[in-house]
Amino acid sequence: MAVRTVVLALYFGCLALLTLYGAHRWYLLWLFRRHRNDAPQPPARFDAPPTLTVQIPLYNEMYVAKRVIEAVADLDWPADRLEIQVLDDSTDETTAIVANTVAQCRARGLDIVHLHRGDRAGYKAGALAFGLASAKGEFVAVFDADFVPAPDFARALMDHFTDPGVGMVQARWGHLNRESSLLTRAQSILLDGHFVIEHAARNRSGRFFNFNGTAGIWRRSCIDDAGGWQHDTLTEDLDLSYRAQLGGWRFVFVADAVAPAELPVEMGAFKSQQNRWAQGSAQTAVKLLPRILRSAVPAHVKVESVFHLTANAGYVLMVALTLLIGPAVWYRRGIGAKELALVDLPLIAMSLVSIAAFYLVSQREAYGSWRNAVRYLPVLMAVGVGISINNARAVVSGLSGRETEFCRTPKYALAADATATLATRKYRARRGFDTWIELALGLYFAGLVIAALADGLWGAVPFLSLFAAGFLYTGLGDSPLFLAKSTDTVS
Numbered sequence: 001m002a003v004r005t006v007v008l009a010l011y012f013g014c015l016a017l018l019t020l021y022g023a024h025r026w027y028l029l030w031l032f033r034r035h036r037n038d039a040p041q042p043p044a045r046f047d048a049p050p051t052l053t054v055q056i057p058l059y060n061e062m063y064v065a066k067r068v069i070e071a072v073a074d075l076d077w078p079a080d081r082l083e084i085q086v087l088d089d090s091t092d093e094t095t096a097i098v099a100n101t102v103a104q105c106r107a108r109g110l111d112i113v114h115l116h117r118g119d120r121a122g123y124k125a126g127a128l129a130f131g132l133a134s135a136k137g138e139f140v141a142v143f144d145a146d147f148v149p150a151p152d153f154a155r156a157l158m159d160h161f162t163d164p165g166v167g168m169v170q171a172r173w174g175h176l177n178r179e180s181s182l183l184t185r186a187q188s189i190l191l192d193g194h195f196v197i198e199h200a201a202r203n204r205s206g207r208f209f210n211f212n213g214t215a216g217i218w219r220r221s222c223i224d225d226a227g228g229w230q231h232d233t234l235t236e237d238l239d240l241s242y243r244a245q246l247g248g249w250r251f252v253f254v255a256d257a258v259a260p261a262e263l264p265v266e267m268g269a270f271k272s273q274q275n276r277w278a279q280g281s282a283q284t285a286v287k288l289l290p291r292i293l294r295s296a297v298p299a300h301v302k303v304e305s306v307f308h309l310t311a312n313a314g315y316v317l318m319v320a321l322t323l324l325i326g327p328a329v330w331y332r333r334g335i336g337a338k339e340l341a342l343v344d345l346p347l348i349a350m351s352l353v354s355i356a357a358f359y360l361v362s363q364r365e366a367y368g369s370w371r372n373a374v375r376y377l378p379v380l381m382a383v384g385v386g387i388s389i390n391n392a393r394a395v396v397s398g399l400s401g402r403e404t405e406f407c408r409t410p411k412y413a414l415a416a417d418a419t420a421t422l423a424t425r426k427y428r429a430r431r432g433f434d435t436w437i438e439l440a441l442g443l444y445f446a447g448l449v450i451a452a453l454a455d456g457l458w459g460a461v462p463f464l465s466l467f468a469a470g471f472l473y474t475g476l477g478d479s480p481l482f483l484a485k486s487t488d489t490v491s
Helices: 001-033 065-073 092-106 123-132 153-164 182-204 219-225 236-246 268-294 297-309 311-333 335-365 371-386 390-398 433-455 458-475
Strands: 050-058 082-088 111-116 139-142 166-175 216-219 250-263
Touching: 001 182, 001 311, 001 335, 050 065, 050 123, 065 082, 065 092, 082 092, 082 123, 092 111, 139 153, 139 219, 153 166, 153 216, 153 250, 166 182, 166 219, 166 236, 182 250, 182 268, 182 335, 182 371, 216 219, 219 236, 219 297, 236 250, 236 268, 236 297, 236 335, 236 371, 268 297, 268 390, 311 371, 311 390, 311 433, 311 458, 335 371, 371 390, 390 433, 390 458
Parallel strands: 050 082, 050 139, 082 111, 166 250
Antiparallel strands: 139 216, 166 216
16 A cells, blocks of 8 residues: 555656646747737847858768858858858868868858867867857857758848847747658657747747757857856857846847758657757756846746756656556556546646647747648657657756767758668767667557556556657657658648
């Protein structure tokens, strides 16, 4: 009896905390709806274009380096007011590709420099700080290697800086290969929710939001005033964003300015990216939450900052729920429909239904319709479950203060080369031990589904199936079945 009580107490405790984060997602939807028509507008226009430095940090990006440099070179900004810095830490063929592309751009009369460091000290943050030391621009834009900005990118954002209190302006990410597979479809929906709902709700309601590491422009003096780029977290963008806003600088999110980028096409690369973001956000929470809570910012800003910086703790709760759900279902054999309706369903509605509403609204806002996205919601939820082992480990590592290497996400430009396949590309992400844990858990939950059906526990079957599908999908995500190209059209 004692064991049963402990198991059920922990089970419902995890569900309750996950429900709290689900309730916060409903709150963000409410904030978004309330401020839907409050998109920020530039207070004025610059009489003359200010000086702009564009930084392109690279590390072994042979497939996309030329593409991003040429896209930045085509920006619609006066050549005498534009500087381009290619911050190249590469150790392979990328350096030669960059040197050749930079030479071609310089021949066109562009002010472009190729800065190659002898090491990766500080990783991306170190590269950005290195370039900033010699940058000429009053404003600084950053583009990661997988981005392809449109020519009007700078003009769409720069006039917001006519307000001297604005320190950073962020554009929305688009998706070059959204249609490639189930995985890229799920990622695109996840990112759309982050930008379309989270960023807009936070920014328009006066709460803090963050620069996303790319596709944004900084006021140089804001970076300096906030303490510059620091590399003691894996999310240097999130860290600097909060330090700048704590210093009184205001940020702007321009939802209508979209900078397309390449989504990871293999599960290993996606997991590596998620691991870095989860660990970095935990490191930033440890570093800055005490300072935020002691600051003089309004209470609603503090509360939202807590939810924002601790959001990945939900993956730790998900892993705990993974370990508890089997015993909890067993101990609750014979549960009646009334108890399910009074206890389980409200908790599940607050979490799972909030996910569905959150991402469907983002799809409607981004593309004018949510109907085509409905079929991908099960994949989205399965990915959220399956990635929990990877991300929970990252959160624990971030909270522990352990330093790890900045592992960049491989980009392959497969959509631009019809003859290319993953098998022909370098930089393939390696499978980690997590994969075997995910496969084992997938088989475990498949067994629980069979057991639940045999015992007539019909109410538990959908949720056990979600866990089984999620872990099996994450574990087997790089198989040909899941990498098959989608033929759907964007809706």
